Amino acid sequence: MGKATGFMEYDRKTAAERDPLSRQEDWKEYTLPLPEQELKKQGARCMDCATPFCHTGIPINGTDSGCPLYNLIPEWNDLVYRGRWKEALERLLKTNNFPEFTGRVCPAPCEGGCTVAIHDPAVAIKSIEREIIDRGFAEGWIVPTPPTSRTGKEIAIVGSGPAGLAAADQLNKVGHSVTVYERDDRIGGLLMYGIPNMKLEKSLVTRRIELLKAEGVRFVTGVEIGKDRSLADLREDADAIILCAGAQKHRELGLPGQDLTGVYPAMKYLTQSTKALLDSQYEAKIDAEGKDVIVIGGGDTGADCVATALRQKCKSVVQFGRHPRLSEEREESNPWPQMPHVFTMDYAYSEAKARFGADPRRYSVITKKLVSDENGHLKELHTVEADKMVAEDGSYTFREIPGSEKVWPAQLVFVATGFEGTEDALLENSGLHHKRQRISAEYGEYTTNLDGVFAAGDVRRGQSLIVWAIHEGREAARECDRYVMGETNLP
CATH class of the missing domain: 3.50.50.60 (FAD/NAD(P)-binding domain)
Structure with missing residues (x-):
């Protein structure tokens, strides 16, 4: 680390908030970014702890510990401290498809696992993550990068929340033709309609969707699989399906x-x-x-x-x-x-x-x-x-x-x-095995009882965090790629 004693010299500071009374007059984001010099200090608080629990992503006794995306947090903290923002962005995007979302609405289990947090306030990981991705867009470093060739494989993804979008992004990167089906009138799932604008401005969601479109991902709105179109019918048109329909059956x-x-x-x-x-x-x-x-x-x-x-x-x-x-x-x-x-x-x-x-x-x-x-x-x-x-x-x-x-x-x-699990339309008459309103699919494999049909995110695990949804979407994409190609290079 560039500042080995930073965690002893600097106090934790996070993004400032707009006045809590005046901000009720609008629907704009309630937080404000930290100045660059302060962000460098926050990056310097990362203590090169040898075993960084912040990105272990291991549940302990049923409670999240660290980031399940295995974000390379100490690396990009140090790069921010050194002012090497573009390199920090490259490291961040290696593990997280959508830092602009997690940097705003994730409860940050990474900070709970921060070694500094044993005795002092944790490193402001979430604030740093948000600034890295925001700067990436502002500087024009993030541009469409469609694959140079296509595999000829058609993948259908049901649900356009964080799990579905992560799976779509990963599979599109390796050249598959990906179509995402969303029952609502806009893409984004809970990112669009489940999280209010003052926590996650919808322009940020739309910006990411437009980027995915420019890279070749196709989106179909107003179609509910299991209601407007059967799962069996969808399977006939696709080489594989990943179900990421969430868990929105309310209790x-x-x-x-x-x-x-x-x-x-x-x-x-x-x-x-x-x-x-x-x-x-x-x-x-x-x-x-x-x-x-x-x-x-x-x-x-x-x-x-x-x-x-x-x-x-x-x-x-x-x-x-x-x-x-x-x-x-x-x-x-x-x-x-x-x-x-x-x-x-x-x-x-x-x-x-x-x-x-x-x-x-x-x-x-x-x-x-x-x-x-x-x-x-x-x-x-x-x-x-x-x-x-x-x-x-x-x-x-x-x-x-x-x-x-x-x-x-x-x-x-x-x-x-809370939510009981996946809504009935997808489960009924589909032939999918399920238990307690969750589709049966082993963690790490994501395969359902139907050949070529995978399940990831809340539809499989129940109501959970956005980082777990992205994590499972990425992993399910890897297993789907292995299924259609016989091998995979996806992480």
Whole structure:
């Protein structure tokens, strides 16, 4: 490393954020880039630790540790410190097809596995990664590089999220003719409609799609495999298929009143909001303006609903989670180099606090029922507080606390309690083996029970991180290439 003592001399700094109150007036990205000199200092904090856990990508006791893409993080940190940005970009793109996405929306398990993070704040890996790719586009270093020849093999990819796009990019690079099928009206999957614009501006997604098009990847929108076209029919036209359809079958509340007008899946709300933002002619049926909003579910999707409702000028917003508030420091059960499960102030919560004076999250809350007015519209939500009881084997239950019942006014409720798995249309009548709404395919092989049909990403593993989706898309492309060619040079 160029600065062996950098981790002792410089403090961690990450991308600055726009003012949490004023940024609610628009849908633009809420973060700001770090100055170049500061980024060089952050690169210098990388400590040449000999065994860099930041890019190991090994789950430990079910918790992510390091980057599953095996990004060459120490290498491009050092190159940034030295000001060799183009070389840093080359190293970054060796393992990550879409750093402009991961550098913005990945929760950065790499930073959790950073050796500096044992005693001090981690290296600002995510901020450095974002700047490398942004500079690559700004400087014109990233241009279309279509393959010089074609193999004559036709590959169909179902789903245009990060797994599908990564697989398409890899297979196109080695000369296969790739067609990506997307059921929605725009390419990108959850990158387009599942992540709000203030976290990932859609111009960035569109820019990447246009680059893939220029390199020869074909895209077909408005076609849902399993509904508009059968999997068997698609197989007749392709030498192989990779299924990357995601896991968007939302988990229902299973409570009285869940079907009332005013109760919606979180993803439906986020999708409509983004469509309305991108198309002035599109009229979203769900609008939080002037309403009391409640989000059920404590994850990132719920946070995005909070931020979206704020921009739509909601009257109030709260978010319920069943689990207790996380601690400020790592628990003994969550040691380094695991991704830390600690309390953080996400962008949405900073915005809600700036607007209403308090963090919108309510912990250890269980929803009991939803109640309508005389017209069948949602009027209120009933809850009770609960203690989390953890057994020796790690399993847990919730014990309701008598006398903690509460009634909350609500005209909109967004259900963000996660996803059960892949939606039924793809699974039914396809002949695919599946379990718990996930297509059966071994990790590392990605082969389904149908010849020439592979599965990768959330459709196989269930709801997961964007880096895991890209990782599996790349690996499935490798196995698909091996299948159609008999051998492969893909990583």
